[in-house]
Amino acid sequence: MRLTLQALISHGRVARKMGLGPESRINMLRNILTGLVRHERIETTQARADEVRFYAEKLVDYAKKGDTDEKAMKMANFWLTEKDLIPKLFKVLAPRFENQSNGYTRMARLPNRQNLDRAKMAVLEYKGNPFPPLYPVKKENELSLINQLLKGYREERAQQLADKA
Amino acid sequence: KPLPTFQPSHLSLSLSTLTDLIGSAVIRWRGDMFSFVSPCAAPALAVTGPGLLPQPDQEDGLEEQPPGLFDGFLWMAAPKKRRTIEVNRTRRRADSKLLKVKNNIEPCPECGHLKQKHILCGFCYAKVCKETSMIRQQIKAAEGGPLRAPTVETVVLYEGETPSEQDKDKRIVERSRKRPAWFS
Numbered sequence: 001m002r003l004t005l006q007a008l009i010s011h012g013r014v015a016r017k018m019g020l021g022p023e024s025r026i027n028m029l030r031n032i033l034t035g036l037v038r039h040e041r042i043e044t045t046q047a048r049a050d051e052v053r054f055y056a057e058k059l060v061d062y063a064k065k066g067d068t069d070e071k072a073m074k075m076a077n078f079w080l081t082e083k084d085l086i087p088k089l090f091k092v093l094a095p096r097f098e099n100q101s102n103g104y105t106r107m108a109r110l111p112n113r114q115n116l117d118r119a120k121m122a123v124l125e126y127k128g129n130p131f132p133p134l135y136p137v138k139k140e141n142e143l144s145l146i147n148q149l150l151k152g153y154r155e156e157r158a159q160q161l162a163d164k165a
Numbered sequence: 166k167p168l169p170t171f172q173p174s175h176l177s178l179s180l181s182t183l184t185d186l187i188g189s190a191v192i193r194w195r196g197d198m199f200s201f202v203s204p205c206a207a208p209a210l211a212v213t214g215p216g217l218l219p220q221p222d223q224e225d226g227l228e229e230q231p232p233g234l235f236d237g238f239l240w241m242a243a244p245k246k247r248r249t250i251e252v253n254r255t256r257r258r259a260d261s262k263l264l265k266v267k268n269n270i271e272p273c274p275e276c277g278h279l280k281q282k283h284i285l286c287g288f289c290y291a292k293v294c295k296e297t298s299m300i301r302q303q304i305k306a307a308e309g310g311p312l313r314a315p316t317v318e319t320v321v322l323y324e325g326e327t328p329s330e331q332d333k334d335k336r337i338v339e340r341s342r343k344r345p346a347w348f349s
Contacts, residue, residue: 130320132347133349136289
């Protein structure tokens with residue numbers, strides 16, 4: 001028999017509360033999403049980045065339907081407050097991701113903000129943006145000792161197989 | 166010489182002596198008044214002395230109780246005994262109050278600054294931030310005003326680079342420096 005009210009306990013509730021209420025949360029996420037579509041890489045708190053990620057990917061899914069689709073245009077019109085980004089969404093972001101089905105965004109955690117609040121920060125970006133990568137691409141150096149030794153070993157093996165045949 | 170002690174015991178009037186003095190009159194004591202009733206007279210006349218007449222709403226006496234245990238300021242929580250230094254030490258040095266040791270700190274393979282394993286290196290990210298802000302300044306100069314996002318992709322070219330086959334439809338942003346080693 002339940003002795004306490006369900007409303008007073010929040011065990012297992014995964015939905016985040018942000019801002020002044022659900023409407024304020026949507027407005028805040030809409031602003032962040034507009035900034036993301038404009039700049040393609042933004043830095044916010046980790047919770048906000050995590051929430052916007054879902055909406056960013058859903059927006060690209062809607063954009064893939066094409067700008068003649070009524071629902072897609074309504075969604076883009078609602079979510080992008082700066083209306084010069086609607087053509088960018090349909091003509092730049094949708095073709096960029098036409099071969100992928102999910103995972104259009106990348107979120108990485110940053111060191112905590114240096115303010116008094118020490119908030120957890122994250123950087124959120126659309127993949128394929130023109131900026132320098134967050135994770136440095138590891139380039140194999142052909143001239144390092146191990147690579148030279150392995151190259152020599154591969155050549156010797158190739159030569160032995162050629163001699164046998 | 167011992168002083169003559171005053172012994173008031175034989176001067177006090179006991180009830181028995183009072184009855185002897187007044188005779189056979191019956192003395193009744195009811196509350197705060199005396200009433201003399203003589204047994205000789207047939208219709209007994211009870212003469213009551215001046216006293217407080219009974220009030221119909223004299224119920225304050227019944228309800229007047231000393232202040233309850235939960236009223237007033239005298240009932241408040243207070244420590245009974247001084248906390249000993251041993252008790253204080255166990256509380257102050259409890260496991261939840263000690264500083265936790267982090268074992269997920271490692272040096273960044275690129276720059277050598279310390280970073281946490283699941284968090285980007287602060288130095289490398291600051292480097293990337295500076296370069297992106299320079300690129301964004303060039304973009305702002307190219308756009309020339311607010312709300313003029315282009316409908317084509319953007320590509321960044323450094324000194325001495327020409328647009329390749331994939332870059333022919335894109336907007337070109339030029340940076341007047343050598344390509345950094347960490348930007349492929």
